[in-house]
Amino acid sequence: MIKIADVVIVGGGISGVAIAYNLAKKGVKNVAVIEKSYLASGATGRCGAGIRQQWGTKMNCKMAKFSCEFFENAKEELKYEGDIEFKQGGYLILSSTEKEHEQFKKNIVLQNSLGIPSRLLTLEEAKEIVPFLNTDGLVSATFCQKDGHLNPFHTTEAFAKAAERLGVEIYRYTEVKDIIIEHGKVKGIRTDKGDISTNIVVNAAGGHAQVVAKMAGVDIPVYSERHQILVTEAIEPILDPMVMSFSLNLYCQQVPHGGLIMGRGDEGEPRDLRVTAGWHFLEEMAKTITSLLPPLKNVRMIRQWAGLYNITPDRQPILGALNEVEGLYLAVGFSGHGFMFGPATGVLIAESILGEETTLPIDMLNMNRFEKGQLIFEPSVV
Amino acid sequence: MSDNSIVCRCSDLTLEDIRKLIKKGYTTFDEIKRMNRAGMGPCQGRTCMPIILKEISIITGKPISEIAPGTYRPPVKAITLGQIVETSEGGGNEHD
Numbered sequence: 001m002i003k004i005a006d007v008v009i010v011g012g013g014i015s016g017v018a019i020a021y022n023l024a025k026k027g028v029k030n031v032a033v034i035e036k037s038y039l040a041s042g043a044t045g046r047c048g049a050g051i052r053q054q055w056g057t058k059m060n061c062k063m064a065k066f067s068c069e070f071f072e073n074a075k076e077e078l079k080y081e082g083d084i085e086f087k088q089g090g091y092l093i094l095s096s097t098e099k100e101h102e103q104f105k106k107n108i109v110l111q112n113s114l115g116i117p118s119r120l121l122t123l124e125e126a127k128e129i130v131p132f133l134n135t136d137g138l139v140s141a142t143f144c145q146k147d148g149h150l151n152p153f154h155t156t157e158a159f160a161k162a163a164e165r166l167g168v169e170i171y172r173y174t175e176v177k178d179i180i181i182e183h184g185k186v187k188g189i190r191t192d193k194g195d196i197s198t199n200i201v202v203n204a205a206g207g208h209a210q211v212v213a214k215m216a217g218v219d220i221p222v223y224s225e226r227h228q229i230l231v232t233e234a235i236e237p238i239l240d241p242m243v244m245s246f247s248l249n250l251y252c253q254q255v256p257h258g259g260l261i262m263g264r265g266d267e268g269e270p271r272d273l274r275v276t277a278g279w280h281f282l283e284e285m286a287k288t289i290t291s292l293l294p295p296l297k298n299v300r301m302i303r304q305w306a307g308l309y310n311i312t313p314d315r316q317p318i319l320g321a322l323n324e325v326e327g328l329y330l331a332v333g334f335s336g337h338g339f340m341f342g343p344a345t346g347v348l349i350a351e352s353i354l355g356e357e358t359t360l361p362i363d364m365l366n367m368n369r370f371e372k373g374q375l376i377f378e379p380s381v382v
Numbered sequence: 383m384s385d386n387s388i389v390c391r392c393s394d395l396t397l398e399d400i401r402k403l404i405k406k407g408y409t410t411f412d413e414i415k416r417m418n419r420a421g422m423g424p425c426q427g428r429t430c431m432p433i434i435l436k437e438i439s440i441i442t443g444k445p446i447s448e449i450a451p452g453t454y455r456p457p458v459k460a461i462t463l464g465q466i467v468e469t470s471e472g473g474g475n476e477h478d
């Protein structure tokens with residue numbers, strides 16, 4: 001293991017590898033990523049890996065649009081020999097109340113003003129996209145063809161391999177145990193395989209972000225919550241877009257391989273670091289999805305698992321430097337939508353570490369927004 | 383076993399596919415599964431897991447007992463979403 005690094009990144013999920021890649025691309029020589037298990041073993045490898053630009057705040061629309069454009073060109077940029085399986089089948093988002101429909105109208109105006117080609121649909125138009133959609137109880141829909149999903153393992157590998165080619169050292173099966181602080185400044189990290197001296201540490205530890213922050217003596221306002229998901233056997237292609245509804249609390253997509261991946265937020269999930277699978281989720285998921293997409297009744301589900309959402313008070317990530325400890329940066333609190341922001345996270349954190357002007361204004365995502373009371377309210381989340 | 387013997391029937395993978403990944407440094411069952419879907423099919427890895435663990439052991443020289451086996455995830459047997467709905471709550475009782 002190296003003894004000295006310019007930057008050490010804790011966590012080998014999409015955020016960690018994207019930050020490492022961007023630092024190396026900008027010429028930073030000694031970058032190390034420390035991952036306690038294998039890459040994408042956290043939320044990244046457990047997530048739906050959907051990306052949508054249909055958001056309700058300017059910031060989120062811009063982060064998602066940036067990332068979507070990155071993924072469209074990822075093959076050339078990252079030169080990955082495998083396939084990241086980016087499928088732009090669109091997101092069909094359904095409203096089931098008048099209030100939600102009103103919000104959708106506002107969202108579309110915002111999205112279109114930022115160059116996002118989304119549109120408001122009647123239920124008849126929604127049925128043209130998904131003919132077997134049961135529209136009972138629904139009001140309207142929005143659709144953006146450029147939204148879609150990826151294979152999260154290969155996307156992470158693609159960033160990791162590109163980063164390694166640029167000289168980044170990735171230590172798998174290595175756990176960060178402590179962060180060494182002297183006089184309010186980062187001096188290094190301690191792992192189960194040895195110590196590394198460094199002046200800059202990035203906390204990209206996903207569901208364990210609060211545990212890693214504690215190592216630097218810092219309390220961050222996040223908690224982790226289990227979210228469950230399942231996959232069916234592979235069947236013929238029947239579903240082009242990701243189907244999602246905030247008010248019905250569900251999402252479902254068919255991946256290129258043929259399996260349908262679906263999830264929903266279950267009530268009363270444990271707020272700890274457990275990632276076991278439960279029966280209650282399965283029942284609720286099966287009921288809601290077969291009511292909305294009836295042909296799925298006959299499809300066999302083959303696997304169920306869970307991952308952690310790392311949640312902030314306003315359900316927006318915390319990005320950037322931490323004022324209390326010099327040299328400590330945060331890329332945490334993605335609140336269930338950090339996969340799609342990965343490319344933007346990578347660029348923005350690299351820029352802020354290097355003191356460059358950031359591509360998107362990330363000041364509003366700094367942790368000090370909670371002290372200042374400047375929370376961001378995103379109306380469109382599951 | 384020859385290089386083109388099928389190891390994972392669900393995901394149609396040969397021994398060669400598996401050996402390539404092990405040689406590239408993916409030396410646990412879970413990593414191989416995530417790279418090429420070995421064990422992600424309806425059988426949940428019941429056929430391929432022992433073969434893959436053995437192959438990892440041969441190539442890396444580690445005893446099988448030291449190689450992390452894959453995670454078994456529910457359900458044990460594939461079940462339709464419709465059946466789950468029927469057996470939930472009162473539904474299951476009505477059938478008896």
Ligand SMILES: Cc1cc2nc3c(=O)[nH]c(=O)nc-3n(C[C@H](O)[C@H](O)[C@H](O)COP(=O)(O)OP(=O)(O)OC[C@H]3O[C@@H](n4cnc5c(N)ncnc54)[C@H](O)[C@@H]3O)c2cc1C
Binds near residue numbers: 034042047205263332
């Ligand atoms: C069921 C589910 C569905 C989701 N669906 C979507 C979706 O469709 N779209 C979307 O954009 N987002 C989705 N998300 C959210 C998304 O998965 C996360 O926001 C994103 O993956 C976070 O990436 P990360 O790299 O920040 O964290 P993680 O992927 O969790 O990576 C953190 C890594 O840090 C490592 N680590 C932790 N502590 C230490 C330590 N002490 N030392 C070394 N390593 C350590 C962990 O092992 C882990 O690999 C979903 C999440 C879940 C759970």
